[in-house]
Amino acid sequence: MNKKTLIDEYKKxxxxxxxxxxxxxxxxxxxxxxDVSGREYLDFFxxxxxxxxxxxxxxxxxxxxxxxxxxxxxxxxYYNEWQAKLAKxxxxxxxxxxxxxxxxxxxxxxxAIKLARMHGSAKSKYEIITMSDSFHGRTLSTxxxxxxxxxxxxxxxxxxxxxxxxxxDIEAIKKKISSKTVAVxxxxxxxxxxxxxxxxxxxxxxxxxxxxxxxxLIVDEVQTGMGRTGKMFCYQHYNVEPDIMTLAxxxxxxxxxxxxxxxxxxxxxxxxxxxASTFGGSPLACSCALAAFDTIRTKKLIYNTKKMGAYLxxxxxxxxxxxxxxxxxxxxxxxxxxxxxxxxxxIYEECLHRGLLINCTxxxxxxxxxxxxxxxKEIDKAISILEAVFxxxxx
Ligand SMILES: *Cc1c(COP(=O)(O)O)cnc(C)c1O
Numbered sequence: 001m002n003k004k005t006l007i008d009e010y011k012k013x014x015x016x017x018x019x020x021x022x023x024x025x026x027x028x029x030x031x032x033x034x035d036v037s038g039r040e041y042l043d044f045f046x047x048x049x050x051x052x053x054x055x056x057x058x059x060x061x062x063x064x065x066x067x068x069x070x071x072x073x074x075x076x077x078y079y080n081e082w083q084a085k086l087a088k089x090x091x092x093x094x095x096x097x098x099x100x101x102x103x104x105x106x107x108x109x110x111x112a113i114k115l116a117r118m119h120g121s122a123k124s125k126y127e128i129i130t131m132s133d134s135f136h137g138r139t140l141s142t143x144x145x146x147x148x149x150x151x152x153x154x155x156x157x158x159x160x161x162x163x164x165x166x167x168x169d170i171e172a173i174k175k176k177i178s179s180k181t182v183a184v185x186x187x188x189x190x191x192x193x194x195x196x197x198x199x200x201x202x203x204x205x206x207x208x209x210x211x212x213x214x215x216x217l218i219v220d221e222v223q224t225g226m227g228r229t230g231k232m233f234c235y236q237h238y239n240v241e242p243d244i245m246t247l248a249x250x251x252x253x254x255x256x257x258x259x260x261x262x263x264x265x266x267x268x269x270x271x272x273x274x275x276a277s278t279f280g281g282s283p284l285a286c287s288c289a290l291a292a293f294d295t296i297r298t299k300k301l302i303y304n305t306k307k308m309g310a311y312l313x314x315x316x317x318x319x320x321x322x323x324x325x326x327x328x329x330x331x332x333x334x335x336x337x338x339x340x341x342x343x344x345x346x347i348y349e350e351c352l353h354r355g356l357l358i359n360c361t362x363x364x365x366x367x368x369x370x371x372x373x374x375x376x377k378e379i380d381k382a383i384s385i386l387e388a389v390f391x392x393x394x395x
Pocket of ligand 1: 135136
């Protein structure tokens with residue numbers, strides 16, 4: 001099918017909820033993807049971090065293939081060995097506790113919200129403080145939790161019980177705490193919000209504050225988890241532990257799976273019958289996530305993320321010295337943002353034109369998050385494309 005016909009069919013049959021770039025992708029391998037005309041692109045933004053192991057990873061393909069021949073789905077009124085194995089793997093890589101499995105980021109956050117509300121219900125506490133410029137998903141309650149008005153317009157009435165505080169401001173959180181507050185939720189690096197990194201002092205103070213006030217600290221690691229920032233989970237940079245953590249995006253190496261992880265002390269809050277997800281923790285999804293953990297470990301991808309992240313950061317900083325459109329380079333590991341002095345849409349489009357896929361968020365922030373096994377050569381190529389674009393734009 002040619003590209004125009006396909007796009008026309010989308011127009012006719014697919015709801016227009018996304019701003020789509022007219023690119024029809026048909027295959028991928030590692031850091032590269034190919035479109036329907038056979039053109040190759042360097043993918044430095046693989047699916048909002050979903051394809052964190054790179055495209056068509058052989059270990060994920062093998063896990064899918066092997067599991068598909070055995071059993072795809074086991075309903076949650078029975079047991080399956082892969083779900084237990086994966087829960088144990090997540091816990092062994094994070095903090096002592098238990099896991100609830102679901103299928104997406106919003107659902108993982110929804111689980112965290114429900115757990116927090118159930119936890120507070122005996123004392124009529126339900127309010128959750130979240131941050132300005134945060135992003136927690138597109139369901140009604142996760143949109144309510146999200147600290148950006150643009151995602152809320154047209155969807156009133158939203159569930160109540162969410163209040164927002166400015167990011168990196170501990171005093172502002174203190175002011176928002178009321179007799180109804182049950183939890184504080186944040187991303188340690190705001191992804192959609194423009195790669196805003198939480199300060200170490202702020203996170204330490206927030207952990208202390210939550211402990212002192214008896215509030216749950218919920219860390220949304222949907223985008224930052226699975227090695228992306230140079231640690232398995234981003235909170236591990238901060239020497240603190242959350243009470244609840246949410247995962248999705250690259251957890252399944254590209255296959256959909258989400259998880260709500262809670263400290264042992266709070267992990268039995270949602271008892272039998274209080275929460276569920278039909279597809280949650282299927283043998284297929286869990287096999288993929290187990291293969292993802294195994295790949296991160298055996299291919300030393302966290303080491304590569306730190307090394308290549310530092311290299312990419314250095315290269316971007318060198319560009320910043322040359323092109324005065326660049327205001328700041330920030331982030332951790334391979335989750336980097338370049339804040340520009342002007343909107344980045346044309347930069348994004350020119351990069352695409354030259355075969356480099358990146359993202360532009362919050363108008364002025366280029367978001368660059370290559371797969372964890374990215375090579376120096378690939379980074380050099382991406383940087384040379386970016387530089388050519390800056391030169392052409394005369395910035
Ligand atoms: C993407 C994202 C979500 C929502 O995930 P979906 O799978 O799209 O529902 C939630 N939180 C954060 C931090 C995200 O980046």
